[in-house]
Amino acid sequence: MLDIKNIDVFYGDVQVLFDVSLQVRPGEIVALVGANAAGKSTTLKTISGLLKPKAGEILFHEKNIHTLDSDKIVEKGIIQVPEGRRLFPRLSVEANLELGSYPKRARAKAQDNLKNMYEIFPQLYDRRHQLTGSLSGGEQQMCAIARGLMSMPEVLMVDETSLGLSPLLVKHTIRTIKEINELGTTILLIDQNVNYALRIAHRAYVLENGRIVMQGEGNSLLEDPYLRKAYLGI
Amino acid sequence: MNKQKKGMLIGLLIVTLLLPYLIQNEFYLHVLTSVLVYAGLASSWNILGGFAGQLSLGHTAFFGIGAYTSTLLYVYLGISPWIGMLVGGFLAVIVSFITLYPSFRLRGVFFAMVTISFGEVIRILFVYFRNKTTIPYGVTINYEPSFTNMIFDGPMGYFYVSFVYLLIILVISWKVKNSRLGFFLNALKENDEAAQALGVPTSASKFKALAISAFFTAIGGTILVQNILYIEPESAFSTSISTELALISIIGGIGTVAGPVIGAIILIPLGESLRALFSGSVQGLHLVLYGVLLMVVVLKNPNGIMGFISSFNKKRKKKREVQLEEVPDVRG
Amino acid sequence: MLEVNNLVKSFGGLQVTKKVSFEVKKGEIFGIIGPNGAGKTTMFNQISGFIKPDSGSITFKGNSIEKRSPKDICKLGIGRTFQIAQPFPKMSVLENVMVGSLLRTKSINQAREKAKEVLDFVQLNVPYDTPSSNLTISDRKRLEVAKALATEPELILLDEVMAGLNQTGVKEFINLIFELKKRGTSVLIIEHIMEAMMTLSDRILVLNYGEEVLTGKPQEVANNPKVIEAYLGDEIHA
Amino acid sequence: MILQILISGILLGGVYILASIGLTLIFGVAKVVNFAHGEILMLGMYLTFWLYSIFNLDPTYSIAIVIPIFFLLGTLMYLFVIRPSLNAPELTQVFATLGLSILLQNLALLLWGADYRTVKTFYSNTAVTISPEISISVSRVVAFVTSLLILLVLIIFLKKTYIGKAIQAVSQDRSAAMLMGISVKRIYMYAVGIGCACAGLAGALLIPQYYAFPTAGVSFILISFVVVVLGGIGSIPGAIVGGIIVGLLESITGVFVPELKEASYFIFFIVILLIRPNGLFGVKGAGEEGAR
Amino acid sequence: AKESGSDGKSGSKGSEKVGVILPLSGPLAQLGNEVKRGFDIAQEMVNEQDGVLGKQVKFAVADAPDSNSATSSANRLIQNDKVSVITGSYSSAISFAASQVAERNKVIFWEQGAVADDITERGFKYLFRLIYPASDLGRAAANFLVDEVSPKLDMKTEDIKVAIIHEDSSYGSKVAEGAKEVVEKAGMQLVASEAYSYKTNDLSSTVSKLKSLKPDVIIACQYTADGILFWRQAKEAGLNLKAMIGNGGAHNIPDFAAAMGDDANGIFNAGTSSNFNTDGLDADAKKLYEEFQERYAAKNDGNLPSAHAAMGFNAMYLLLKEVIPAAGSFKPEDIRKAALAMDKPIGSTIVGWGVKFDPKTQNNTLAFPMIDQWQEQKIITIYPKEFGLTEKVTIPLPEWGNRANVGK
Numbered sequence A: 001m002l003d004i005k006n007i008d009v010f011y012g013d014v015q016v017l018f019d020v021s022l023q024v025r026p027g028e029i030v031a032l033v034g035a036n037a038a039g040k041s042t043t044l045k046t047i048s049g050l051l052k053p054k055a056g057e058i059l060f061h062e063k064n065i066h067t068l069d070s071d072k073i074v075e076k077g078i079i080q081v082p083e084g085r086r087l088f089p090r091l092s093v094e095a096n097l098e099l100g101s102y103p104k105r106a107r108a109k110a111q112d113n114l115k116n117m118y119e120i121f122p123q124l125y126d127r128r129h130q131l132t133g134s135l136s137g138g139e140q141q142m143c144a145i146a147r148g149l150m151s152m153p154e155v156l157m158v159d160e161t162s163l164g165l166s167p168l169l170v171k172h173t174i175r176t177i178k179e180i181n182e183l184g185t186t187i188l189l190i191d192q193n194v195n196y197a198l199r200i201a202h203r204a205y206v207l208e209n210g211r212i213v214m215q216g217e218g219n220s221l222l223e224d225p226y227l228r229k230a231y232l233g234i
Numbered sequence B: 001m002n003k004q005k006k007g008m009l010i011g012l013l014i015v016t017l018l019l020p021y022l023i024q025n026e027f028y029l030h031v032l033t034s035v036l037v038y039a040g041l042a043s044s045w046n047i048l049g050g051f052a053g054q055l056s057l058g059h060t061a062f063f064g065i066g067a068y069t070s071t072l073l074y075v076y077l078g079i080s081p082w083i084g085m086l087v088g089g090f091l092a093v094i095v096s097f098i099t100l101y102p103s104f105r106l107r108g109v110f111f112a113m114v115t116i117s118f119g120e121v122i123r124i125l126f127v128y129f130r131n132k133t134t135i136p137y138g139v140t141i142n143y144e145p146s147f148t149n150m151i152f153d154g155p156m157g158y159f160y161v162s163f164v165y166l167l168i169i170l171v172i173s174w175k176v177k178n179s180r181l182g183f184f185l186n187a188l189k190e191n192d193e194a195a196q197a198l199g200v201p202t203s204a205s206k207f208k209a210l211a212i213s214a215f216f217t218a219i220g221g222t223i224l225v226q227n228i229l230y231i232e233p234e235s236a237f238s239t240s241i242s243t244e245l246a247l248i249s250i251i252g253g254i255g256t257v258a259g260p261v262i263g264a265i266i267l268i269p270l271g272e273s274l275r276a277l278f279s280g281s282v283q284g285l286h287l288v289l290y291g292v293l294l295m296v297v298v299l300k301n302p303n304g305i306m307g308f309i310s311s312f313n314k315k316r317k318k319k320r321e322v323q324l325e326e327v328p329d330v331r332g
Numbered sequence C: 001m002l003e004v005n006n007l008v009k010s011f012g013g014l015q016v017t018k019k020v021s022f023e024v025k026k027g028e029i030f031g032i033i034g035p036n037g038a039g040k041t042t043m044f045n046q047i048s049g050f051i052k053p054d055s056g057s058i059t060f061k062g063n064s065i066e067k068r069s070p071k072d073i074c075k076l077g078i079g080r081t082f083q084i085a086q087p088f089p090k091m092s093v094l095e096n097v098m099v100g101s102l103l104r105t106k107s108i109n110q111a112r113e114k115a116k117e118v119l120d121f122v123q124l125n126v127p128y129d130t131p132s133s134n135l136t137i138s139d140r141k142r143l144e145v146a147k148a149l150a151t152e153p154e155l156i157l158l159d160e161v162m163a164g165l166n167q168t169g170v171k172e173f174i175n176l177i178f179e180l181k182k183r184g185t186s187v188l189i190i191e192h193i194m195e196a197m198m199t200l201s202d203r204i205l206v207l208n209y210g211e212e213v214l215t216g217k218p219q220e221v222a223n224n225p226k227v228i229e230a231y232l233g234d235e236i237h238a
Numbered sequence D: 001m002i003l004q005i006l007i008s009g010i011l012l013g014g015v016y017i018l019a020s021i022g023l024t025l026i027f028g029v030a031k032v033v034n035f036a037h038g039e040i041l042m043l044g045m046y047l048t049f050w051l052y053s054i055f056n057l058d059p060t061y062s063i064a065i066v067i068p069i070f071f072l073l074g075t076l077m078y079l080f081v082i083r084p085s086l087n088a089p090e091l092t093q094v095f096a097t098l099g100l101s102i103l104l105q106n107l108a109l110l111l112w113g114a115d116y117r118t119v120k121t122f123y124s125n126t127a128v129t130i131s132p133e134i135s136i137s138v139s140r141v142v143a144f145v146t147s148l149l150i151l152l153v154l155i156i157f158l159k160k161t162y163i164g165k166a167i168q169a170v171s172q173d174r175s176a177a178m179l180m181g182i183s184v185k186r187i188y189m190y191a192v193g194i195g196c197a198c199a200g201l202a203g204a205l206l207i208p209q210y211y212a213f214p215t216a217g218v219s220f221i222l223i224s225f226v227v228v229v230l231g232g233i234g235s236i237p238g239a240i241v242g243g244i245i246v247g248l249l250e251s252i253t254g255v256f257v258p259e260l261k262e263a264s265y266f267i268f269f270i271v272i273l274l275i276r277p278n279g280l281f282g283v284k285g286a287g288e289e290g291a292r
Numbered sequence E: 001a002k003e004s005g006s007d008g009k010s011g012s013k014g015s016e017k018v019g020v021i022l023p024l025s026g027p028l029a030q031l032g033n034e035v036k037r038g039f040d041i042a043q044e045m046v047n048e049q050d051g052v053l054g055k056q057v058k059f060a061v062a063d064a065p066d067s068n069s070a071t072s073s074a075n076r077l078i079q080n081d082k083v084s085v086i087t088g089s090y091s092s093a094i095s096f097a098a099s100q101v102a103e104r105n106k107v108i109f110w111e112q113g114a115v116a117d118d119i120t121e122r123g124f125k126y127l128f129r130l131i132y133p134a135s136d137l138g139r140a141a142a143n144f145l146v147d148e149v150s151p152k153l154d155m156k157t158e159d160i161k162v163a164i165i166h167e168d169s170s171y172g173s174k175v176a177e178g179a180k181e182v183v184e185k186a187g188m189q190l191v192a193s194e195a196y197s198y199k200t201n202d203l204s205s206t207v208s209k210l211k212s213l214k215p216d217v218i219i220a221c222q223y224t225a226d227g228i229l230f231w232r233q234a235k236e237a238g239l240n241l242k243a244m245i246g247n248g249g250a251h252n253i254p255d256f257a258a259a260m261g262d263d264a265n266g267i268f269n270a271g272t273s274s275n276f277n278t279d280g281l282d283a284d285a286k287k288l289y290e291e292f293q294e295r296y297a298a299k300n301d302g303n304l305p306s307a308h309a310a311m312g313f314n315a316m317y318l319l320l321k322e323v324i325p326a327a328g329s330f331k332p333e334d335i336r337k338a339a340l341a342m343d344k345p346i347g348s349t350i351v352g353w354g355v356k357f358d359p360k361t362q363n364n365t366l367a368f369p370m371i372d373q374w375q376e377q378k379i380i381t382i383y384p385k386e387f388g389l390t391e392k393v394t395i396p397l398p399e400w401g402n403r404a405n406v407g408k
């Protein structure tokens, strides 16, 4: 349903993505792994419409979206939880979450979704009136994921899912993502913890220096000797 | 600095020094002198506003203090403006510590708002206390040309005084910029807390920048008033002086050494020529044009002419993409 | 070298640090772990002078520092990184680090040389004149450490510098920190990556809700049921 | 007399609240610096004046015309001035809007001359006399009440509507807002449009007490910033309190040392900001962010 | 500079530029432009009558909203436009600064309306001022109170309570000084002397204070905006007085009545007048007065000129029609001599004044303020008697709302 075809992306004059293609099918969890600075975040930013590809195209439900502004893309059902959280620091947790349901699709069910989020992340409920600028790093990460979910996306893209979360919470979050996926949300995720990522992913792509170098099912990639050596250090 | 650049600078210096002989017209010389003084004033502003990133819109207070101190000392006590100018400078430094120094915890527009208010308060207080004395509202300096009086019988003298003033402040700017202090100011401008974590003495650094800035703004005040030979609170403490100094720096390139000079070279003659060309025809027309040009220049060159030049040099195209990294408080 | 005694700090009604005490010895790598929101970063902020504790004392090399300003503390020899990297965005990578090295020298040239040295040490392999705003997460973390190191600290506080790094990056960083230790620098480190903490730390302090759960050798900590329940979850190695 | 002074002070506060209404939104909430705010207000006065002198329309009714026209004006201002300066350094916006203010001021001079234009309504220059000592200016009461009403609507708008929330989000992190599906362009356009509509409306409601002339906005611009910042950036009740405090201070000082009236509130403003950098009711926490 | 005015007619040989410096933008623009209208009419008339010394007169105009721009503008007019006379400047601040430049360059500065006393106390040789200084104006207002108002108040002089309010720049403070001197000498009670900034948004506390002090008479020196504001708020507070005397500024321009309606009636103004009894003028002046009134009305939608336009016209017309022809050249030295030699009796100019410059200060000694009263929303001269348009003067001031019949 999300079809990225041969995109080239630049920052100014510097090319960062070279001829990248990847597909996400309905109901899948797809992981994007790769070394630091490989271009993973850039790929997500391009899908979200923050960056425009110089070449290639991005299709969503067979329609071009790479020419659209990011708000239109969100409206169509693709949401990104950005690297570094990017919460609205001087708004409360609750206000941040409510803004998650900004797309018209999600507004009607905003209250129900809010309740759900508090169930998934009880710590957020405790801090719902605190300004997110003063949350701890991990709390911010929870808030960011919850805010993304509030928009009831068809495709949820998470950049650095487990960044800064305690081991316990990492597991919790990964489990949550799986659950959300089982309820019908398609997921595209990036995580430095290749181990986690490949375990829950149905399929994965490996990005190196801006090029896709490998792709396959999550579990089978986990067995791949090259990958094990390069990313797991085993 | 490489040899070529050095040669160019020296050449520029000599040409400037000869300008009064090349330009016979006294009005143009007068405008040129204004350019020099305003370039000096803006450079002084730039040390605090540009190097330290504290966008003061209250510099009119220092300007006014400098101008008034030397004038009153000269007119009532016969003290030469050369001395009065230094007294005014130190007075401005003292006032700046009382007013701007506590405001340093504020940043950006908030600092600007507080400093505008300070400028206004000082003007109002001045008018109030002036009323309690026998000093007239407007003070005229008698036209008695002599070097000690810092009054000259022609624009030539003013030109060279202003030239020396600008030269001194430029040298100081350059020294500050390329010293440890310059680095510290730059760092605390970009991220105050990160700078503190690296042991940057944030208060002391701003303190120094403020002192230099206030002192030379006051000196500029004296030089300008000696040129006009008349002073009154309304114009000596007018907020438009503060905004003009900031504006000149912005247009030229804030935070650079040459920026304020370039800004003054553009802005002062622009204002003068618009007024000369259009003020006789339809009321307000020259200012309408000025407003439009100001908007266009500021919006088209947000980093000033210097920014434009350096980006041109590096042949770096402006990034068209919207970038997450553009917003200053990057979290991650 | 660093002694923290009965430190207390609250925000509004919430106590974030509850009578915490610990000591970091010279040349030691001392770890702090704990669930999100346990008060680890707040602890760093108090040691580095960014937040004043409500009560309790902090001494460094015999000086009491709980009331000192961040810059004085840095001068005394404590360097810190921020959990969320704080570069000077418009300055180049080299200039960023020079700000740190200028603490110990007045000469711009010396500072530049020093900064290059540190940048090479942390293996930030980008051109010196790269604007720091263009760095990826991992490079930002390296830059963060480089800035702190440039101030020549005797004790460095590292707050989740490995978050966002892949396994290779983590390995490189572990080596880097061991190298620091070898040079005699003490390290106080916060990290959620257990593999790293287990290998690196001489001792680990576990915080939960601002309270000390226990302090001990990595193995003790990892096997403590309370730690497993509150922090690690049942399976230790995922 | 004391009671009279307090009443006049509060009513003067109402004038200032009204004058700063658009700014509370544009600057206080959306964080767009607008130094042309005073000139927009001045144009609002002129439009109301012309509607009155050509069509004999009472200022109160002319609001219906002023609001949409000034919303449109705001949209234009957004397109030509604000949008190009959104990604630029802070001061760019300050000076771009300053340029706009010079332009508008002198455009008014060029088009309509420098004369003072006044509008006489049935309630201008009239007062309700409560006792021989105490009288209350009708046009000020009208101004006060309307400004409170508008602010109430604004509060509800910001708290309850998605556009209102989006304005706050956009002001804090633009690209994150885009990622939430917020059209940043549209939101800024709304914010600046509404802000200008409010400023125009303020002009309409102030002209019965004041006069339209090219520099009419100048005396309101600084004070409006003071009111918005004093109360606390982003806090609308703060702006109300800020306005009343400024009015009261001016009124009380006016009795003892009229020359220092203006200084009194500037000094108060400075002191408050130095003690509480976020203003009286400002949102806290901004200061602590950096250390995380 | 761009030249304005009518094109040269046949018979004229070339043209000559005269410098004009006025605040045409900024806060003083209203009256700056009004003065300019007076200048323009004088220029137009002179050029129609074959110009000056056979030359058409052109203006080199500089807009000077403040004293800084006045300096550079004066420089420009002198250096680039080569003018030998600069006229202006309405505002004292501008006059101070621009006349410095003129003096240094030995160019005539012909001041029509700036009143600050010390402008002519600097011993300048090339500066001439046609109008009376500010303190004279204040004294005239207070003298009127002592001589004409107080006898009609039915009160003992020492019981009369007087309050002075004024804006706090050079104009207001000097006028107040003059008024105070006379009031105190006459033995009246000075209950308040309040200064404030003319940029103020509110005068209600001043009004309240005055109300509690219960003055019988207020002498006010205000610019337009603050003057209107004060009178509005005085009305709202029900501040009742037996007399109110203005000193130019707000109190002699049409905008005041436009804003206040019948509530303006009964107020006195001390200052130059443009609507007085022309029987006090000599025949030539009378004719000129009428022609000026007509031309002004024709150019300005039938409105009557204010005193500022009249003073502007008067100054320019005298310069072009009498001084320069008498000098026989445009040379500053010649003009200076001619000006100093000039001796025109009272009643010989369109504002009633005579012209004779004090050889020391070079200030016109035969300029004087008249006293007007607002009647039926028009400003009408009542004093001195020979220029008075009506004998009917309403004293004391009727209460608010009862002023429609003032003067009837």
Ligand SMILES: Nc1ncnc2c1ncn2[C@@H]1O[C@H](COP(=O)(O)OP(=O)(O)OP(=O)(O)O)[C@@H](O)[C@H]1O
Binding pocket: A011, A014, A016, A034, A035, A036, A037, A038, A039, A040, A041, A042, A043, A083, B323, B325, C133, C134, C135, C136, C137, C138, C139, C164
């Ligand atoms: N705003 C920017 N301007 C210029 N170059 C950039 C910018 N952002 C990223 N880059 C460069 O683009 C490349 C890819 O960056 P990207 O953030 O996509 O990597 P990543 O795979 O997400 O890495 P990480 O795992 O560290 O997050 C890097 O070389 C980086 O330096």
Ligand SMILES: Nc1ncnc2c1ncn2[C@@H]1O[C@H](COP(=O)(O)OP(=O)(O)OP(=O)(O)O)[C@@H](O)[C@H]1O
Binding pocket: A127, A130, A134, A135, A136, A137, A138, A139, A164, C011, C012, C014, C016, C034, C035, C036, C037, C038, C039, C040, C041, C042, C043, C083, D288
């Ligand atoms: N300024 C503040 N105002 C209110 N609460 C605060 C403030 N700063 C921190 N807190 C709260 O204090 C608690 C501890 O925060 P801290 O940042 O120290 O956690 P942490 O242990 O570093 O967590 P993480 O591992 O997620 O980074 C958190 O719950 C946080 O929300």
Ligand SMILES: CC(C)C[C@H](N)C(=O)O
Binding pocket: E090, E091, E092, E113, E114, E115, E116, E171, E223, E247, E248, E249, E250
């Ligand atoms: C209103 C005028 C009488 C003012 C006066 N001309 C001045 O000197 O400013």
Ligand SMILES: [Mg+2]
Binding pocket: A040, A041, A042, A083, A159, C136, C137
């Ligand atoms: Mg990334």
Ligand SMILES: [Mg+2]
Binding pocket: A136, A137, A138, C040, C041, C042, C083
């Ligand atoms: Mg933390």
